[in-house]
Amino acid sequence: DQQVKQNSPSLSVQEGRISILNCDYTNSMFDYFLWYKKYPAEGPTFLISISSIKDKNEDGRFTVFLNKSAKHLSLHIVPSQPGDSAVYFCAASAIPTQTGKGANNLFFGTGTRLTVIP
């Protein structure tokens, strides 16, 4: 059962325009959300994160928005650059269970391949 979903496998955007990548989740115990960027033959690289107590976090060209009631988050990249072309993964981690398990692993979506066209 996929608890983190990225329903768009790919997205193409013109250089200089905004890229919006979307992510939905089903588990209400998730309290921390992250975006990772992945180039071919490399591991995912942390990009930006947001705690469930916030609804927006901004870092340079990257902004993550969280809508807890809709269980939805999005990553905005403005302006998009050709070097942003990569696969973007949304990930979430959960409030610890009584046994302490489940809090230290990330649940990933299936990724969205972003292509920024020069």
Add this chain to the structure above:
Amino acid sequence: GAGVSQTPSNKVTEKGKYVELRCDPISGHTALYWYRQSLGQGPEFLIYFQGTGAADDSGLPNDRFFAVRPEGSVSTLKIQRTERGDSAVYLCASSLNGGSLHEQYFGPGTRLTVT
């Protein structure tokens, strides 16, 4: 500083064989994680170490999979009697301390192919 490194980068093995995959975390990181990424999927959690102990191994798919971290730094993921379905990229990550508020830094992965 050096990031997370994993060896080998590629491993091809025959069905039924035993394999070991190695992870060197970032120096000073106490938390270490193993994930598996199958084609077209996101990384899937396998096991988490805090120091030398496996704090959460709930993601290991069956008893053919085992991981160790004897001195609290390098970790080895061991797979016995490999099956074709084990073919995937195995990712290792480390973080300064466990818990949901610290980002995990990933290595480049080991691509395992079971023929």
